[in-house]
Amino acid sequence: MKGAAGFLAAAWLLIAAAAPALAAPATEEAAKEGMVARYLLQAPDGRILTNTDFPGRLQLITFGYTYCPDVCPTTLASVSQVLKLLGDQAGRVQALFITVDPERDTLAVLHRYTEFFDPRILGLTGSPELVRAAADHFQVSYSKHLEPGQPADRYAVDHTAGLFVLGPDGEYLARFAYTAPPEQVAGRLRALIADLPRSGKPQSPRASPASDR
Numbered sequence: 001m002k003g004a005a006g007f008l009a010a011a012w013l014l015i016a017a018a019a020p021a022l023a024a025p026a027t028e029e030a031a032k033e034g035m036v037a038r039y040l041l042q043a044p045d046g047r048i049l050t051n052t053d054f055p056g057r058l059q060l061i062t063f064g065y066t067y068c069p070d071v072c073p074t075t076l077a078s079v080s081q082v083l084k085l086l087g088d089q090a091g092r093v094q095a096l097f098i099t100v101d102p103e104r105d106t107l108a109v110l111h112r113y114t115e116f117f118d119p120r121i122l123g124l125t126g127s128p129e130l131v132r133a134a135a136d137h138f139q140v141s142y143s144k145h146l147e148p149g150q151p152a153d154r155y156a157v158d159h160t161a162g163l164f165v166l167g168p169d170g171e172y173l174a175r176f177a178y179t180a181p182p183e184q185v186a187g188r189l190r191a192l193i194a195d196l197p198r199s200g201k202p203q204s205p206r207a208s209p210a211s212d213r
């Protein structure tokens with residue numbers, strides 16, 4: 001698993017490096033009508049987390065599963081690259097990987113998987129019902145597929161790909177196709193971070209008058 005993910009991450013970086021600077025494709029997508037950015041799930045350290053539990057920070061969310069052969073490794077390698085591009089500002093963003101395969105993606109499995117890509121990525125899971133509820137809110141669909149002749153636990157899970165960005169109050173802000181270049185995602189996040197209230201420094205109306213000029 002580690003080897004395969006590492007290979008995919010390396011392949012992805014090669015592709016990204018070789019891509020010529022063409023016009024940016026339309027990779028930021030409009031929100032679907034009726035989409036609600038809401039979840040109630042569990043992190044590997046046992047914390048129960050909801051979409052409002054990261055006040056003052058952005059959330060960069062993707063749905064997937066650790067046995068995913070291609071899309072999820074590509075997406076998480078991209079998220080890792082986005083965090084690197086953000087540098088010091090990466091602390092204003094919480095990256096989250098929500099499993100759509102809670103039966104196999106235990107807390108320990110999730111933790112090992114996300115840590116491989118970037119220790120700052122937090123895996124989230126829950127009961128099948130809570131995972132389904134979160135996916136339904138985000139209008140992410142997923143379904144199991146078993147190839148004939150394969151053991152029952154060797155199923156694949158087809159799932160909606162892409163990245164969601166939530167704002168400082170846990171509300172939906174933006175959505176990207178999973179093919180969005182990390183530079184584009186990082187650029188958009190930087191602009192959103194610039195609009196965040198300064199953490200820990202309440203904005204005083206009596207700030208230095210010089211700052212008004």
Ligand SMILES: [Cu+2]
Pocket residue numbers: 063064065068069070071072073159
């Ligand atoms: Cu996947």
